Amino acid sequence: MNRRLFEQATIAIKGWDYRFLILALLLFTALALRIYKIDSPLWLDEIYSYRLAKLGFVRIIQNSWTDPHPPLFYVLGWALSAGGKIRSEIGWRILPLLCGMLVIFIVWLTSAELSNYPISLIVCAVAASSPTLVFYSQEARALAALVFLSALSMWLTGKLLSDSSKMKYWVLWIGVSLLGLYTGYVYLMIVGVQLVFLGYYNYRKAIWWVAVILISLCLLSLYSFVISSLAHFASRIKVVEPLTLWRALQMLLAGDPVRYGTTIAHQIFPAMQVGFIIASIIRAIKLHERKLVYFLVQGVLPISFFFAFSPLVGVRLPLFEARHFIVFLPALFALMSSGFMELNEQLKTHRNRAFAISFIAGGLMVCLNLLGLRSYWEIPKSLEGQAVLTLRKLMRSDESVVSFYHGVNYSLWFYLPGITVYFNPRGGANGYTYQQIVSTQIFEASPFRNEKSSQEIRASGRFWILALSSEVERTPISELTTDCRIIVKKLFSAPNGSFTLMKVRCPTTLQHPFLEKIDNDQLKIVTAPPFVQWNDRSAIDGFLIRPGCDGFADTEFRRRRFGAVVSMAFSTV
Numbered sequence: 001m002n003r004r005l006f007e008q009a010t011i012a013i014k015g016w017d018y019r020f021l022i023l024a025l026l027l028f029t030a031l032a033l034r035i036y037k038i039d040s041p042l043w044l045d046e047i048y049s050y051r052l053a054k055l056g057f058v059r060i061i062q063n064s065w066t067d068p069h070p071p072l073f074y075v076l077g078w079a080l081s082a083g084g085k086i087r088s089e090i091g092w093r094i095l096p097l098l099c100g101m102l103v104i105f106i107v108w109l110t111s112a113e114l115s116n117y118p119i120s121l122i123v124c125a126v127a128a129s130s131p132t133l134v135f136y137s138q139e140a141r142a143l144a145a146l147v148f149l150s151a152l153s154m155w156l157t158g159k160l161l162s163d164s165s166k167m168k169y170w171v172l173w174i175g176v177s178l179l180g181l182y183t184g185y186v187y188l189m190i191v192g193v194q195l196v197f198l199g200y201y202n203y204r205k206a207i208w209w210v211a212v213i214l215i216s217l218c219l220l221s222l223y224s225f226v227i228s229s230l231a232h233f234a235s236r237i238k239v240v241e242p243l244t245l246w247r248a249l250q251m252l253l254a255g256d257p258v259r260y261g262t263t264i265a266h267q268i269f270p271a272m273q274v275g276f277i278i279a280s281i282i283r284a285i286k287l288h289e290r291k292l293v294y295f296l297v298q299g300v301l302p303i304s305f306f307f308a309f310s311p312l313v314g315v316r317l318p319l320f321e322a323r324h325f326i327v328f329l330p331a332l333f334a335l336m337s338s339g340f341m342e343l344n345e346q347l348k349t350h351r352n353r354a355f356a357i358s359f360i361a362g363g364l365m366v367c368l369n370l371l372g373l374r375s376y377w378e379i380p381k382s383l384e385g386q387a388v389l390t391l392r393k394l395m396r397s398d399e400s401v402v403s404f405y406h407g408v409n410y411s412l413w414f415y416l417p418g419i420t421v422y423f424n425p426r427g428g429a430n431g432y433t434y435q436q437i438v439s440t441q442i443f444e445a446s447p448f449r450n451e452k453s454s455q456e457i458r459a460s461g462r463f464w465i466l467a468l469s470s471e472v473e474r475t476p477i478s479e480l481t482t483d484c485r486i487i488v489k490k491l492f493s494a495p496n497g498s499f500t501l502m503k504v505r506c507p508t509t510l511q512h513p514f515l516e517k518i519d520n521d522q523l524k525i526v527t528a529p530p531f532v533q534w535n536d537r538s539a540i541d542g543f544l545i546r547p548g549c550d551g552f553a554d555t556e557f558r559r560r561r562f563g564a565v566v567s568m569a570f571s572t573v
Contacts (some may be wrong), residue, residue, distance in 0.1 A: 017328040020264060022121055023108065030104045030128035034097055034137045037377055039089045041385025044407040046092060046140040047414045051443070053077045054084035054223055064225045068233040070180035073142035085413075089140075101139025103144075104128050106151040107330055111337035114292060119340045122362035126463065127333050131372035132253030132326060137447040138381070142183050143326055149180040150190050151330035154298060157194045161290040164467045168561075170207045173198075178362030181218050182348055185226055186324045187369065189302040191215060197294050230540065240318040245307040246270060250328050251322040258319050259377050263497040265368035271364070283342040291339055297332030384411045387466055387499045390490060394503070396520060402457060402480065404467035405499070406451060412439045412466075417434060422572035425476045431455070432476045454479045458506040480504065 042050070052074045054058050060074045079082070080095060107127040112121035119236060127133060136143045156173040177194070180187035202208045241461070250257055253269035277300060284292045301326055311315070340358045347354035380386045388411040391401065400420035403409050412421055421442055422434035433451040457463055467477060467490065475514065481504055488503035 011365055016132075023124065024123050026108075026121065026128050027101070027104060031101060031185045033129060033134050034100055038093055038097065038138050040090055040138075040380060041382040041389055041411070042092065042140065042414065043237065043385055044410050044450065046382075047410040048072060048139055049077050050087070050092060050414065051410075052086060053081050056083065065228045067186060069142055070182045070222060071331070072179065073145055075362050076145075077140070086258050092140035093138055096137050096139055098142070099144040099148035100133060103137075103148050103330065106155050109331045110151070110155050110158065110330065110334050114334055115337040115341035116344070119337050119344070119358060122358055123333055123337045123341065126336065126362060126369065129366050129369035129373065130253075130329075131260075131369055131557060132252055132329065133377060134373060135256065135381075136323070136326065143323060146180065146187060147326050147329060149176050149183060149500070150187065150327040151181060153190060153194060154178050154295070154330050154334070156196065157294060157298075158291045161294055164198075164205065165208065170211070172210030174211045177211070177215055178218050181215070181222065182322070184327070185222070185230075186327055188219070189306075190298070190327055190362055193294075193298050193302060197290075197297070198456045202292070204301075205366045212287040241319055242308075242311075243319050243322055245304065247326065248303065248307070248322040249273060249326050252325060252332065254368065256320070256323070258496050260372070260375040262372050263368070263375065265372055268368060269365070272361075273336070276332075276336045279339035279342040280335045283338055283345070295331050295334040295338070296505060299328055299335050303328055341352050379494045380492065382411070383494055383497070383499050384408045385415065387490070387492045387501050388412055388415045390492075391464060391466065391501060394488065395419070396462075398504075399462050399464060400457070400460065401439075401464045401466060404465070404471055404476065408499070409442050413442050413474070422452060422463075426451070427476075431479055458484065460506075462503065462505050465500075465502045465504060467500055471492070473481060473501050474504075 052063055057075065057078060060071050060078060063074070064071045075346040076095065080086075081092070086092065104124060104127050108120050108124040111123040115123075133147070136147065150408070153173060153176045156169050156176065159169045159175060164170075173194075177187075177191045178304070180191060195212065199208055199212070247257070248271040250262075253273055254263065254265035257266055280292065280296055284296055285290075340361075343358060344354040347357070384405065384407045388408065392415060395401075395416075400422060401412060401416075403412060403421055403423040404425065409421070409423055412419070417440045419439050420436065421438055421439045423442070424435045424447070426430045426434075431454050433453050434457065435447075436450050436452045455477075463480075465477060465480065471477060481502075484504050484506040486502050487505050488501070490501045492499045492501070
């Protein structure tokens with residue numbers, strides 16, 4: 001019996017295709033890259049998603065009138081978190097993580113159909129280590145789901161262009177298209193190209209007309225949301241340096257240069273991608289293959305048209321909005337595999353040399369990706385979240401926080417519930433005033449109610465300030481810190497800005513006549529308090545009490561006799 005089992009196992013091992021073992025290792029590596037530091041603090045947009053989940057379904061729909069994103073992902077977050085009961089970073093990032101892993105698998109499937117198995121593995125490795133894909137696989141926002149839906153719909157479109165008779169692919173494609181439109185408005189640039197391509201070859205089929213009707217109804221239901229939210233977005237956005245096609249390619253292929261700075265990959269990757277596109281055009285001309293022509297049009301035409309014509313109508317996006325073009329990344333990976341395949345065809349008489357060139361180029365891209373990932377891992381995803389978590393470790397229960405940045409307000413609400421927060425500074429003839437509120441109610445605060453002046457905040461003696469480092473020397477903060485000591489100061493920095501966390505100690509008015517302020521960290525006992533019963537009361541007159549030490553700790557007798565005096569002195573510092 002055992003011998004027969006051994007023979008069967010030997011046959012199975014001999015029949016095993018070890019190429020799939022390499023794929024499994026690549027997928028495992030992709031998972032490891034996406035799990036590493038997935039528990040980093042949530043940043044502003046992620047906490048915004050959590051807050052919407054707490055508010056419920058109706059508020060999510062109402063939010064769609066001003067939010068530049070459709071409601072589907074927020075609804076999913078509300079449902080999967082049981083109305084915001086799940087608070088952990090990992091819990092909120094599980095869905096993007098799963099979507100990110102599925103993207104890698106679909107990229108491999110698409111590449112395998114456009115090239116050969118070795119090339120598909122090379123492209124899979126590049127996608128698995130892509131800083132952009134890793135970053136958004138660890139963010140509790142809609143972009144990872146949007147990339148997954150884009151990759152899946154592109155693969156389904158390729159299947160339908162090869163064989164349009166399979167109804168299951170049509171049904172899946174229609175379903176994915178509707179989900180994509182309700183997940184991100186930019187998905188229209190994906191489904192529009194797909195609808196035209198499929199219609200060109202299948203306009204006589206009833207199922208294509210069904211798709212047209214359903215997608216049109218979907219767009220009609222979203223029309224009011226789109227007009228209202230984009231108008232709101234345009235009114236609030238400030239463009240310092242407009243986004244260009246080259247900068248968008250840099251972000252898509254080498255990582256976000258705004259948040260994590262630039263590396264040599266930001267110069268090499270776009271140039272290499274242009275080479276892959278040119279090679280794919282040559283291959284498409286030679287083969288006249290529908291699927292390859294589709295990926296060329298999908299990956300190049302919409303984004304090129306946008307950047308060519310958007311300036312003519314006054315549309316100028318800031319650099320960080322390049323993230324929305326991530327939906328084109330699966331098409332760019334498909335063109336990468338086609339470009340590698342064309343290189344192999346050009347060197348078909350030297351197959352080993354062709355494979356070596358492809359392997360070296362793929363290895364170079366993976367190394368450049370790892371360089372970008374190092375920057376990503378070294379710089380916190382959420383500077384304000386890290387600052388607030390540091391504050392949580394250092395802050396005393398009787399201290400308050402003055403916040404000068406709306407992103408800090410979100411982090412205080414999420415990570416430090418129940419503390420006193422001063423925010424929304426407003427200048428006046430007598431200086432600045434701040435709204436005072438408990439952090440758990442920071443989003444329900446009515447404007448300009450329950451205000452406190454800078455002097456009233458200073459009167460507390462101790463408080464914390466959290467602000468952008470560029471704001472530290474400006475009037476509101478200087479008004480709070482004049483003649484005060486900064487006893488703790490920490491800097492949290494990234495290429496796109498930095499935060500400063502400060503603990504401020506200000507002089508206070510003493511309420512005990514027998515204590516006299518010497519400076520910011522010393523009190524002098526002018527005379528012994530009347531309740532002290534000791535024959536030699538003059539022995540303690542003029543004694544200095546310093547915070548952090550017991551001025552009467554030299555003997556057990558004095559500690560026992562004058563502990564109350566020391567306690568009162570400490571309470572005033």
